[in-house]
Amino acid sequence: MFAKAHLAAWLHAQGLTAEFSYPEPLGSAVLVQLEDGRILLVHLDRNRPVSWDDGSWEVILGPGVRIAPDVLEQRGYVQRIRFEDRPGGGRVMRLGTEHPGVGTTWDGLEDVELTSRGLNTSTRPDAVRAPMVTGLRHSESEGRSIVSVAPSRSRAASTVRQDDPVKRALMHLDRAIRDQPDRLYTAVRTIQQLLETEKVPENIGRLRLALGRGQTQLEERARQRQVVLARLQEQPTYFLLTEATQLMRDLDVTAEEREAVRVARVRHDQEQAALRREQEERRAARQAQREKEWREQTEQQLAERRERNEAARRERVERALVVQREQEEAAERQAQRERAEKLGYLAPFVMGALKKAAREERGHHLA
Numbered sequence: 001m002f003a004k005a006h007l008a009a010w011l012h013a014q015g016l017t018a019e020f021s022y023p024e025p026l027g028s029a030v031l032v033q034l035e036d037g038r039i040l041l042v043h044l045d046r047n048r049p050v051s052w053d054d055g056s057w058e059v060i061l062g063p064g065v066r067i068a069p070d071v072l073e074q075r076g077y078v079q080r081i082r083f084e085d086r087p088g089g090g091r092v093m094r095l096g097t098e099h100p101g102v103g104t105t106w107d108g109l110e111d112v113e114l115t116s117r118g119l120n121t122s123t124r125p126d127a128v129r130a131p132m133v134t135g136l137r138h139s140e141s142e143g144r145s146i147v148s149v150a151p152s153r154s155r156a157a158s159t160v161r162q163d164d165p166v167k168r169a170l171m172h173l174d175r176a177i178r179d180q181p182d183r184l185y186t187a188v189r190t191i192q193q194l195l196e197t198e199k200v201p202e203n204i205g206r207l208r209l210a211l212g213r214g215q216t217q218l219e220e221r222a223r224q225r226q227v228v229l230a231r232l233q234e235q236p237t238y239f240l241l242t243e244a245t246q247l248m249r250d251l252d253v254t255a256e257e258r259e260a261v262r263v264a265r266v267r268h269d270q271e272q273a274a275l276r277r278e279q280e281e282r283r284a285a286r287q288a289q290r291e292k293e294w295r296e297q298t299e300q301q302l303a304e305r306r307e308r309n310e311a312a313r314r315e316r317v318e319r320a321l322v323v324q325r326e327q328e329e330a331a332e333r334q335a336q337r338e339r340a341e342k343l344g345y346l347a348p349f350v351m352g353a354l355k356k357a358a359r360e361e362r363g364h365h366l367a
Helices: 001-011 068-074 166-177 181-197 203-236 239-245 254-365
Strands: 018-021 029-034 039-043 058-061 078-085 090-101 103-108 131-137 142-148
Touching: 001 029, 001 039, 001 090, 018 239, 068 078, 068 254, 166 181, 166 203, 181 203, 203 239, 203 254, 239 254
Parallel strands: 039 058, 058 078
Antiparallel strands: 018 029, 029 039, 078 090, 090 103, 131 142
């Protein structure tokens, strides 16, 4: 189913439709039957032999499916597909052309064109389909395939493919709508020019339908530009300018629209410059405030330290004075004790002398 989705989208981009069927066992292959009856066989089963002679118009080998060297040599090429992871998620299908002794060159499906003569790739731009291998049989005794092929035409003798400008124009339009909107105007102009000269009614009908789709997409693209430009006039932003830059790649952009984007970009640049100046001024103011607060904090810390030092000095002086007073008081008490001790020692002698003097004085009065 994954292969079918990619193949269907690829054919639709070229204006082709097809019916898909799945042979048994399910998942081994995909049969793609085109409107003109041609059948593409996409062989996916690595363990089953490839059916080269079942009436398919072209055989495409899936990932890892091998081909016998002699078959590749006789055919001159083989088409392959593989799946690759896409950046951002999902997977994509790529189609490659393998040549003998060269290897496989891979192309995106958008670069591969299915014509009435073959699959045009980067290595086979004017491809002519190789004839199917016929006469395939399996040798049971030897366990290998014996292959005979119908004579193939030399690639050098192949007739140069005549491009189908209608299919190519439709393919380019689908690609522009899907992935390349900046090329939409060119694709629409190409279809308009083809309608001026196309004579086949079927092609005219297809071109008119495609033109309607393309013009609708152009109108939608123009409305998108107007919305973005209106929002830019209100307030230009980086994301709006990025989106507008992408839209200005359209070839039908008017000079007025380009001028509006230019004016919006100048305004945005001026506003951003003013905003940067304001932010710089705010940063400078915050830095100056931080420096002021740091100076004030430093001065406060120094003042507090000086105050603490002065208090400690006063405390030391007071303690020294207290110690000095205590020492003086102790010395005074010691002196008093020493005087008292001297007086106590002399007291008996003084008392004796006084008593003697008193006796002598009484004796003198009696005499």
